[in-house]
Amino acid sequence: MLYYLLLFYLTQTVMCEKQPNFVLVLTDDQDVVLGGMNPMKNVRRFIAEEGVTFTNSFVSSPICCPSRASLLTGLYVHNHLTRNNSVAGGCYGENWRQNEHRVFANALKNAGYNTFYAGKYLNEYGVKHAEGPSRVPPGWSEWHGLVGNSVYYNYTISNDGVPTHSTDLYLTDVIREISINYIENQTKSQPFLMVLAPPAPHQPFTPAPRHKGVFSNVTALRQPNFNVVAEDKHWLLRMPPSPLPESMMSELDKAYRSRWEALLAVDEMVADVVQALEINALMEDTYIIFTSDNGYHIGQFSQVYDKRQPYETDIRVPLLIRGPGIKKNTQNPQPVTNIDLAPTILQLAGLEPKKMDGHPLELLKEEDNMERLMLVEYYGEGRDGTVDPKCPWIYDSDHLAECHPLYDCKCQDSKNNTFACIRHIADRVNMKYCLFADNEVRLYNFAEMYDLSKDPYELENIVNEEFQSIVLWYRNSLVRLLSCKGREECDHVNTKKDSIDTF
Numbered sequence: 279m280l281y282y283l284l285l286f287y288l289t290q291t292v293m294c295e296k297q298p299n300f301v302l303v304l305t306d307d308q309d310v311v312l313g314g315m316n317p318m319k320n321v322r323r324f325i326a327e328e329g330v331t332f333t334n335s336f337v338s339s340p341i342c343c344p345s346r347a348s349l350l351t352g353l354y355v356h357n358h359l360t361r362n363n364s365v366a367g368g369c370y371g372e373n374w375r376q377n378e379h380r381v382f383a384n385a386l387k388n389a390g391y392n393t394f395y396a397g398k399y400l401n402e403y404g405v406k407h408a409e410g411p412s413r414v415p416p417g418w419s420e421w422h423g424l425v426g427n428s429v430y431y432n433y434t435i436s437n438d439g440v441p442t443h444s445t446d447l448y449l450t451d452v453i454r455e456i457s458i459n460y461i462e463n464q465t466k467s468q469p470f471l472m473v474l475a476p477p478a479p480h481q482p483f484t485p486a487p488r489h490k491g492v493f494s495n496v497t498a499l500r501q502p503n504f505n506v507v508a509e510d511k512h513w514l515l516r517m518p519p520s521p522l523p524e525s526m527m528s529e530l531d532k533a534y535r536s537r538w539e540a541l542l543a544v545d546e547m548v549a550d551v552v553q554a555l556e557i558n559a560l561m562e563d564t565y566i567i568f569t570s571d572n573g574y575h576i577g578q579f580s581q582v583y584d585k586r587q588p589y590e591t592d593i594r595v596p597l598l599i600r601g602p603g604i605k606k607n608t609q610n611p612q613p614v615t616n617i618d619l620a621p622t623i624l625q626l627a628g629l630e631p632k633k634m635d636g637h638p639l640e641l642l643k644e645e646d647n648m649e650r651l652m653l654v655e656y657y658g659e660g661r662d663g664t665v666d667p668k669c670p671w672i673y674d675s676d677h678l679a680e681c682h683p684l685y686d687c688k689c690q691d692s693k694n695n696t697f698a699c700i701r702h703i704a705d706r707v708n709m710k711y712c713l714f715a716d717n718e719v720r721l722y723n724f725a726e727m728y729d730l731s732k733d734p735y736e737l738e739n740i741v742n743e744e745f746q747s748i749v750l751w752y753r754n755s756l757v758r759l760l761s762c763k764g765r766e767e768c769d770h771v772n773t774k775k776d777s778i779d780t781f
Contacts, residue, residue: 329600352634397475565601
């Protein structure tokens with residue numbers, strides 16, 4: 279009899295334990311290396327000062343759709359198979375739709391959570407050749423998904439499968455209004471997940487009218503790698519013009535300050551969300567996570583502005599978290615990647631992360647082991663129709679992408695801009711090793727290697743100067759990472775041996 283009474287007591291105790299709420303704010307193309315967090319005063323005040331800032335936060339891919347797929351599933355790109363931003367490349371393609379149950383929101387919803395999504399999902403969500411906007415992805419009890427890629431005006435939102443078009447409402451403000459209404463209808467009796475995915479600061483970098491000109495005196499950050507000739511890097515970075523002409527500098531400055539201005543509406547949204555949580559007595563049980571799907575470059579190595587490259591500007595992102603038990607105003611140097619967010623949320627909710635490559639972050643105590651090898655994957659695209667006819671390489675449009683006269687016809691992508699990198703961080707190690715699917719040098723894959731402890735701006739490719747035994751170790755580890763499945767394999771590739779191969 280005593281056994282059954284004890285069992286009943288323990289069961290009731292577990293059932294009465296309050297599961298936390300989650301608010302995930304996911305911006306689009308927000309860098310951290312070039313000062314992308316500078317305009318975010320409210321984010322710093324209400325999240326950073328009330329929680330933890332991760333100073334070594336990376337993404338699995340420097341492009342929107344693959345990175346978002348990783349965040350949603352906890353999987354590396356080679357496991358979720360969303361390789362680029364097209365349906366053919368897996369972006370809301372058939373494979374994704376058939377396996378959408380892997381999105382972490384499904385586990386939360388099955389555990390009794392209300393789940394809410396507003397804003398950009400995956401770049402090809404809702405388009406005609408991906409089942410259209412009537413499809414509501416599984417796992418979401420309330421759905422307000424943007425159809426297609428980020429825009430600020432003239433967009434369609436799928437409201438629980440019903441497409442609604444707007445021409446003159448600023449999208450970030452619409453997401454803010456929907457989210458506040460949702461919070462006002464929540465109670466302490468049922469936990470919830472909110473994902474807020476505004477378009478900012480994605481191109482065309484359109485600020486709300488009230489924010490235009492706020493940063494009119496701001497210019498693009500000129501770090502040592504700004505507009506320098508990239509002689510030792512992949513051929514795409516070496517294509518002309520290099521360096522960029524002086525006439526391009528005003529365009530870079532305009533893009534830089536417009537991105538900051540577009541983020542101000544996001545910053546206001548975060549402040550209003552925090553206020554709504556406090557007014558409704560939900561804040562003390564809520565984790566707020568702020569991050570981006572990838573970084574961005576503006577002028578580095580004579581590039582124009584975009585992402586898709588393996589350098590720190592493109593693969594580092596902000597990551598700030600506040601919530602129950604997290605120390606206030608702290609910084610955490612543990613190396614993390616966006617495949618860690620899904621298992622972290624599930625573990626905090628009292629659920630077991632299953633079949634994920636990432637692992638839960640240590641939020642309530644310091645990580646004992648700082649060493650980690652993290653994988654970055656990108657599969658380059660050549661898209662006919664994105665090479666302007668005025669550009670001299672229109673003849674090779676099947677292999678190039680994003681080539682515009684505005685950029686002096688400097689292309690932003692190519693099919694053999696396909697690479698995989700190891701980002702290795704430990705107590706006294708800060709290294710990067712990358713292999714490109716490009717037989718540019720002696721029939722071997724073109725490689726780049728940087729010691730960021732000595733060369734934080736990645737100015738010197740040391741792959742030919744480093745001890746070749748070390749280069750070989752990184753190459754073998756990279757091969758392992760490119761085939762790893764599950765946390766155990768992906769966390770321990772550096773303890774195994776493998777033969778040299780290419781990806």
